[in-house]
Amino acid sequence: MVRVEQLMTRELACVEFTQAVSVAANMMRIRKIGSLLVKRGDELVGIVTESDIVRKVVAFHFPSEFIQVGDIMSSPIVSIDESDSIFEAAGIMQAAHTRHLVVGNESHVFGMLSVRDLLSPVAKDEL
Structure with a gap:
C-alpha cells in the first residue's frame, strides 16, 4: 500500500493573508x-x-494586484495524516471537492499532497 508520505511534497510554500494575488x-x-x-x-x-485565482479573479477581469490572497483563499484547510493510504487521500479529495490536501495534524504540517502528486507514479510508469 502506497502511503501519503511517499508521494507528498515536503517543501512548503506560504504566502501571507494580506499579500496581493499577483504576488x-x-x-x-x-x-x-x-x-x-x-x-x-x-x-x-x-x-x-x-x-x-482563475475562477475568482481572472474570470471577472479583476486587477490581481489589488485583491488580497485572503479574499480568494479556500478555508478551512482539508488535511490528511501522512500514514494514510493514497486511496484514502483520493477519497477525501473527491468528497471535499479539492485537489490539494495538507499533510499533518493540528500541531504540525509535514507537507502537501496534490492530485498531481497522486498521478506522478502513473505518468512515470507510462514513460
Whole structure:
C-alpha cells in the first residue's frame, strides 16, 4: 500500500493573508507549483490555488494586484495524516471537492499532497 508520505511534497510554500494575488501567482509560476498555504501571522488559515485565482479573479477581469490572497483563499484547510493510504487521500479529495490536501495534524504540517502528486507514479510508469 502506497502511503501519503511517499508521494507528498515536503517543501512548503506560504504566502501571507494580506499579500496581493499577483504576488501569489508569481510565486507559483516561479516555483512551478499549483498552490500556496496561506498564513495570517504564525497561523495557517487557508490555501490558495491556481484554480482559485482563475475562477475568482481572472474570470471577472479583476486587477490581481489589488485583491488580497485572503479574499480568494479556500478555508478551512482539508488535511490528511501522512500514514494514510493514497486511496484514502483520493477519497477525501473527491468528497471535499479539492485537489490539494495538507499533510499533518493540528500541531504540525509535514507537507502537501496534490492530485498531481497522486498521478506522478502513473505518468512515470507510462514513460
